[in-house]
Amino acid sequence: MRRDETEFYEKLAEKGITRRDFMKYCGFLTATLGLSSSFVPKVAEVFAAPKQRPPVVWLHFAECTGCSESLLRSMYPWIDQLVLEILSVEYHETIMAAAGHQAEEALHSAVEKYKGKFICVVEGAIATKYNGAYGKIGGRTFLEIAKDVCPKAKAVICYGTCSSFGGVQAAAPNPGGYKGVSEALGIKTLNIPGCPPNPVNLIGTVVNYLLLGKLPALDDLGRPLFAYGKTIHDQCPRRAHYENDEFVEEFGSEEAAMGYCLYNMGCKGPDTYNNCPIAKFNDGTSWPIEAGHPCIGCSEPNFWDKMTPFFEQAE
Numbered sequence: 606m607r608r609d610e611t612e613f614y615e616k617l618a619e620k621g622i623t624r625r626d627f628m629k630y631c632g633f634l635t636a637t638l639g640l641s642s643s644f645v646p647k648v649a650e651v652f653a654a655p656k657q658r659p660p661v662v663w664l665h666f667a668e669c670t671g672c673s674e675s676l677l678r679s680m681y682p683w684i685d686q687l688v689l690e691i692l693s694v695e696y697h698e699t700i701m702a703a704a705g706h707q708a709e710e711a712l713h714s715a716v717e718k719y720k721g722k723f724i725c726v727v728e729g730a731i732a733t734k735y736n737g738a739y740g741k742i743g744g745r746t747f748l749e750i751a752k753d754v755c756p757k758a759k760a761v762i763c764y765g766t767c768s769s770f771g772g773v774q775a776a777a778p779n780p781g782g783y784k785g786v787s788e789a790l791g792i793k794t795l796n797i798p799g800c801p802p803n804p805v806n807l808i809g810t811v812v813n814y815l816l817l818g819k820l821p822a823l824d825d826l827g828r829p830l831f832a833y834g835k836t837i838h839d840q841c842p843r844r845a846h847y848e849n850d851e852f853v854e855e856f857g858s859e860e861a862a863m864g865y866c867l868y869n870m871g872c873k874g875p876d877t878y879n880n881c882p883i884a885k886f887n888d889g890t891s892w893p894i895e896a897g898h899p900c901i902g903c904s905e906p907n908f909w910d911k912m913t914p915f916f917e918q919a920e
């Protein structure tokens with residue numbers, strides 16, 4: 606084992622994480638990426654013996670910060686360690702110590718130093734009406750900051766529905782003219798929607814990039830196909846209750862088995878592309894439909910307008 610790899614496993618051990626736990630996570634990540642299990646050791650190596658750590662500038666615009674929280678807290682308590690192992694986060698308002706002018710300076714110098722090389726991760730939507738007056742940081746509008754930073758990045762990853770498609774602040778009547786980054790700037794972005802998105806899909810995207818040297822294949826809305834290639838309904842275990850004869854028999858009739866499905870409660874699973882049934886949240890504990898709540902379509906464009914009322918089906 607290489608020395609840096611030994612150090613990596615020692616660091617994990619200090620956090621109470623065994624090599625076995627780590628390999629289990631790598632297996633989960635490999636399966637999420639749609640790669641065969643022979644890739645598990647290679648995925649582990651991306652973390653344990655990184656050959657490169659791409660610099661990252663992480664921007665926040667109009668949002669609730671649930672996206673960062675989902676990444677840094679809820680899943681595996683040590684996921685933050687893994688993220689910092691493979692990425693060199695140069696600027697991130699939520700986790701950095703700098704504030705005020707110091708923070709502005711940190712952003713400016715990171716962008717100049719890594720021009721053309723850094724990955725820009727964006728959370729939150731951009732106000733476009735009235736020259737972007739609805740959202741400012743340090744006297745500059747979100748629009749000005751995004752126009753300055755995003756074109757200098759090697760790739761722009763929109764993490765969450767807000768930066769991908771506009772999200773809650775773009776809901777009608779949308780007085781600030783909020784838009785997702787791609788639409789606001791007229792650039793191509795890689796989108797990882799969800800409100801919040803699932804951290805495994807961001808980590809999977811980065812691991813794909815480090816392992817295979819390219820970003821994953823995307824659909825026409827810029828979403829990685831490994832995560833957004835199927836609808837929630839395509840993968841929903843509640844379907845089994847009315848599509849499997851044994852369950853139907855157990856329930857007494859197909860109609861009774863259908864009652865287990867949340868469609869009549871307004872479930873938007875048939876119109877929503879995401880991998881929640883497989884990836885789940887909170888260390889694989891559960892996800893909305895498993896917990897008894899219909900899918901509200903939180904990863905689809907304009908879901909606040911298109912998917913409401915959440916608890917009714919459209920006529």
Ligand code: FSX
Nearest residue numbers: 668670671672728765766
């Ligand atoms: Fe939006 Fe994220 Fe929902 Fe919140 O940054 S996707 S409101 S979980 O925080 O952008």
Ligand code: SF4
Nearest residue numbers: 838841866867872874
């Ligand atoms: Fe489809 Fe929703 Fe019913 Fe699951 S609960 S089978 S996603 S309609």
Ligand code: F3S
Nearest residue numbers: 881893900901902903
């Ligand atoms: Fe969102 Fe539906 Fe998944 S509400 S979290 S896309 S189950």
